Amino acid sequence: MEVFKKDNGIKISGITDLDLAQTLDCGQSFRWIEKDGKFSGVAFGKKAEMYFDGDYLCIDNTTAEDFENIWKNYLDLDLDYGKIREEIKKIHPVLEQACDYAPGIRILRQEPWEALCTFIISQNNNIKRIKGIVERLCENFGEKKEDYYVFPSAETLAKLNPEDLAPIRAGFRNKYIVDAAQKVSGGEVDLEKCRNIDYEEARAELMKIKGVGVKVADCTLLFGLHRIEAFPVDVWMKRALENLFPGMSENDFGEYAGIAQQYIFHYSRMNPEIFK
DNA sequence: GCCCAGGTATAAA
DNA sequence: TTTATACATGGG
Numbered sequence: 001m002e003v004f005k006k007d008n009g010i011k012i013s014g015i016t017d018l019d020l021a022q023t024l025d026c027g028q029s030f031r032w033i034e035k036d037g038k039f040s041g042v043a044f045g046k047k048a049e050m051y052f053d054g055d056y057l058c059i060d061n062t063t064a065e066d067f068e069n070i071w072k073n074y075l076d077l078d079l080d081y082g083k084i085r086e087e088i089k090k091i092h093p094v095l096e097q098a099c100d101y102a103p104g105i106r107i108l109r110q111e112p113w114e115a116l117c118t119f120i121i122s123q124n125n126n127i128k129r130i131k132g133i134v135e136r137l138c139e140n141f142g143e144k145k146e147d148y149y150v151f152p153s154a155e156t157l158a159k160l161n162p163e164d165l166a167p168i169r170a171g172f173r174n175k176y177i178v179d180a181a182q183k184v185s186g187g188e189v190d191l192e193k194c195r196n197i198d199y200e201e202a203r204a205e206l207m208k209i210k211g212v213g214v215k216v217a218d219c220t221l222l223f224g225l226h227r228i229e230a231f232p233v234d235v236w237m238k239r240a241l242e243n244l245f246p247g248m249s250e251n252d253f254g255e256y257a258g259i260a261q262q263y264i265f266h267y268s269r270m271n272p273e274i275f276k
Numbered sequence: 277g278c279c280c281a282g283g284t285a286t287a288a289a
Numbered sequence: 290t291t292t293a294t295a296c297a298t299g300g301g
Binding site: 125128129133169174 | 295296297298299300
Binding site: 027028119120122123124125126127128129130172176210211212213214215216219232233234235236237265269 | 280281282283284285
């Protein structure tokens with residue numbers, strides 16, 4: 001991996017196992033928008049525009065420093081996904097199919113609060129609408145930088161009433177967002193602590209929040225805290241476990257369960273006919 | 277109009 | 290303990 005400067009940004013050589021569409025638009029993050037093959041999004045308070053030029057990963061509107069400090073980590077570029085896929089493919093032939101269908105998926109290392117908040121919004125909801133709600137949440141309550149909005153902090157949202165969130169049109173989830181913001185900003189729920197403590201304890205810590213059950217907790221752990229043993233089970237995963245992995249449960253996918261789960265989720269969602 | 281969407285809280289059995 | 294229902298909103 002080597003970083004070069006170019007007009008309006010940087011380009012990086014030696015990137016493997018990364019497909020931007022597969023990674024940024026597979027239902028783990030809700031702030032990336034594709035236009036003409038370029039993905040623009042905001043994370044850790046910064047905006048970036050990403051695309052591939054041949055084998056080079058190009059990131060516009062960023063610096064080598066921000067790549068080193070933010071995007072390299074965000075894209076999880078230090079983890080060897082080729083090797084992990086070889087491991088998880090052995091678990092089940094359908095999982096091998098799922099890996100081969102979209103081998104460019106990586107698990108993003110998102111900000112814990114953003115992951116928690118967006119997956120609270122995700123409950124009983126669809127990805128298109130989740131994206132819209134998240135966008136309105138940022139536009140209405142996030143700090144404005146040049147031409148983009150940062151994800152609003154827990155401290156900011158903690159001061160609001162659920163009714164104040166009416167403009168984002170998240171419905172019954174408004175009260176859950178406020179409760180999460182208050183518990184996180186007040187220290188009653190310690191997100192950073194959830195990186196290291198026992199997995200079940202981390203789940204319980206997150207489930208102190210109203211509207212956070214096992215699924216939202218697992219998504220927060222996986223996508224916000226990189227607990228890759230967490231295996232979120234949603235409607236798609238329930239179908240997959242019943243129809244494609246008979247006899248297997250969420251506990252049977254090993255130490256990379258969360259990564260395996262994302263390959264299965266994406267494969268299932270893009271090929272619903274496999275459930276016949 | 278009906279059904280569904282990266283679920284969860286609550287009540288009832 | 291398990292099972293049923295409401296929940297806000299919008300696209301298909």
